[in-house]
Amino acid sequence: MPGGDEEQAIALARAVLERMQSQTAWALRPATIDPPDRLGRTMGTVDGDSTSVRMTSLIGRVVPGARVMVLVTPPSGHHIVGWVGAPSTSVPLVQPFTDVTQPVEWLPPAGLRYIEVEGVGGGGGGGGVTGSSTSGANGCAGGGGGGGYCKSIIPGYLLTGPVVVTVGRGGNGGTNGATPGQVGGNTSFGSFWVANGGGFGAGNTAGTGDQVGARGLGGTAAGGNVLNVMGGHGDYNRTLDGRQTFRGSGGDSVLGRGGNSSGSVGGAGPAGYLYGGGGAGAIAAATTRAGGRGADGVVIIHCHF
Numbered sequence: 001m002p003g004g005d006e007e008q009a010i011a012l013a014r015a016v017l018e019r020m021q022s023q024t025a026w027a028l029r030p031a032t033i034d035p036p037d038r039l040g041r042t043m044g045t046v047d048g049d050s051t052s053v054r055m056t057s058l059i060g061r062v063v064p065g066a067r068v069m070v071l072v073t074p075p076s077g078h079h080i081v082g083w084v085g086a087p088s089t090s091v092p093l094v095q096p097f098t099d100v101t102q103p104v105e106w107l108p109p110a111g112l113r114y115i116e117v118e119g120v121g122g123g124g125g126g127g128g129v130t131g132s133s134t135s136g137a138n139g140c141a142g143g144g145g146g147g148g149y150c151k152s153i154i155p156g157y158l159l160t161g162p163v164v165v166t167v168g169r170g171g172n173g174g175t176n177g178a179t180p181g182q183v184g185g186n187t188s189f190g191s192f193w194v195a196n197g198g199g200f201g202a203g204n205t206a207g208t209g210d211q212v213g214a215r216g217l218g219g220t221a222a223g224g225n226v227l228n229v230m231g232g233h234g235d236y237n238r239t240l241d242g243r244q245t246f247r248g249s250g251g252d253s254v255l256g257r258g259g260n261s262s263g264s265v266g267g268a269g270p271a272g273y274l275y276g277g278g279g280a281g282a283i284a285a286a287t288t289r290a291g292g293r294g295a296d297g298v299v300i301i302h303c304h305f
Contacts, residue, residue, distance in 0.1 A: 026073050030084045031055070032157060033066040044078070046070055055080050065157030066113040083111060083305070097165050097299040098275075105162035109303065112156040116226075116302040117189050120253045120276035121147030121168040123294025124198030124216040124234065125181025126269035128174030129284035132206035139206030139284045141269065142213035143234030144171060144181045144294045145198030146251035146258055147276030148221030150228055152192055163190040165299050168197045173269055173279045173291030177205040180291075181279060184219060187297040193223030198231050198251055201269075201281045201291055213237035213281050218251050229254050237261070237281045250278030250292060259292040271295065 031046040037054070042062060044055045055070060057080040062068060067084035071077075097104070097119075108115075127141025147168060168185030184197025199216035218231030235258075237248030248269065250258025253276030260270055261280050269280035269292035279292030 026071060028069060028071055031068055031070040033062050033064050033068060035064045044068070044070065046072065046078070053078055063114050063155055065155030067111065067156070093303050095301040095303065097167050098296065100165070100167040101169070103164050103166040106165050106301065107162050108156065108159040111305050112159065113304050114153055114155045115159070115304065116151070116153050117299065118149070118151040119187045119189060119195050119299035120149045120255050120297045121187045121195040121197035121219040121231070122170040122184030122297045123147050123250060123253065123256065123258070123272040123276050123278040124184045124200045125171035125173040125294050126234070126248070126250055126259065126279035126281040126291030127180045127201035127203040127213055128176045128291045129203065129282045129289050130177035130205040131284045131286045131288040133286055134208060136208050137206040137285060138239045139177065139204045140211055140213040140237035140239055140248055141174065141177070141204045141281035141291055142201035142215040142237050143248050143250040143258060143281045144184070144201045144272070144278035145216035145218040145234045146231030146253035146256065146278045147184050147187065147198050147297050148195040148219035148229065148231050149254035150193040150195045150221045150224035151226040152224045153226055154192060165189060167299055168297040170272060170279070170294030170296045171197065171200055173282070173293050174201070174203040175290050176288050177203040179203060181216065184276070184294045185297065187299060189299060195219065195221045195297065197297070198234070198276070198278045198294060201234050201279070203291070206284050211239045213248060216251065216278060231276060232258065234258065234278045235261070237283070248281035248283065250280045250294065253277055255298060256295050268292070
C-alpha cells in the first residue's frame with residue numbers, strides 16, 4: 001500500500017476481512033481526484049460514475065487530477081488505497097530542455113499527478129560599436145536585457161496530450177554601431193505560459209564627445225500560476241569627458257546572469273551566462289567591437305507521481 005503507514009494497513013485488512021465474512025460486496029475501482037469541497041475535504045469521481053464523492057486517503061496527500069485506486073465499501077465508504085498507472089522507474093523526475101533550436105513536443109508520462117514547470121526567455125544581445133580613427137575617440141553600446149521567467153504547477157488531468165515546448169535563443173551581439181544586438185527569443189510551455197526574451201542593447205559609433213549607449217529592457221512574462229518575473233534591464237553604457245567608459249553590463253534573469261562590462265576601452269562585450277542572461281555592450285576606440293551574445297533560455301519540468 002504505497003504511502004500508507006503500518007497501522008492503517010492493518011486496520012484496513014481487518015475491515016476487509018470482516019466485510020468478506022459478512023458477504024458484503026466491496027469493489028476496488030480506479031478514480032480521479034477532484035478539487036476539494038468548500039470544507040477542504042478530499043473529493044473524487046470513481047470511473048463510470050458521474051458524481052463527485054468524499055474520499056478518505058490512506059496513502060497521504062493527493063492533488064486534483066491524480067489517478068488513484070479506491071476501495072468502495074457500501075453503503076458510502078470510499079477509501080483511497082493506491083495509485084493508478086505508476087510510472088516506470090526510468091522516467092526522469094527532472095526534465096530540462098536546453099539547446100533546443102526548434103519547438104518540440106513533450107509527452108506527459110503515465111501516472112503523473114502534477115508538474116512544476118519553469119523557464120526563461122533568451123537574453124538580448126549587447127550593442128556593437130563602430131571604431132573611429134579620430135584621435136581621442138571612444139564609443140560605447142548598451143547591454144541586452146535578461147529573459148523573463150515563468151513558473152507554474154499544473155495538475156496531471158490538464159495534461160491530456162503532448163505539450164509544445166519552445167525555448168528562446170539568445171540574441172546575437174551587434175557587430176557595429178549600425179547593427180544593434182538582437183532581441184532574445186521567447187520561451188513557452190504550450191498555451192500555459194510565455195517568458196519573453198530580453199530586449200537588444202543599442203549600438204554606437206566612437207566619437208570625441210560624451211556618449212550614452214541605450215540599454216535593452218528585460219523580457220516580460222505572463223501565464224505562470226506561481227511566478228511571472230520580468231528580466232533585468234541591461235545597463236546603459238557611457239563615455240565621460242571624452243575618455244572614460246563604464247557599465248554596459250547585460251541584464252540578469254532568474255536563472256542566469258548578464259555579461260559583465262569589458263571594463264576597458266577597446267573590448268568586445270562579454271556574453272550572458274547560463275539561462276537568459278543578457279549580453280554586455282561593446283566598448284571601442286579605433287577598432288570596431290562586437291556586443292556580447294545573450295544566453296539561451298531553458299524549460300525545466302519537475303515531474304511528481
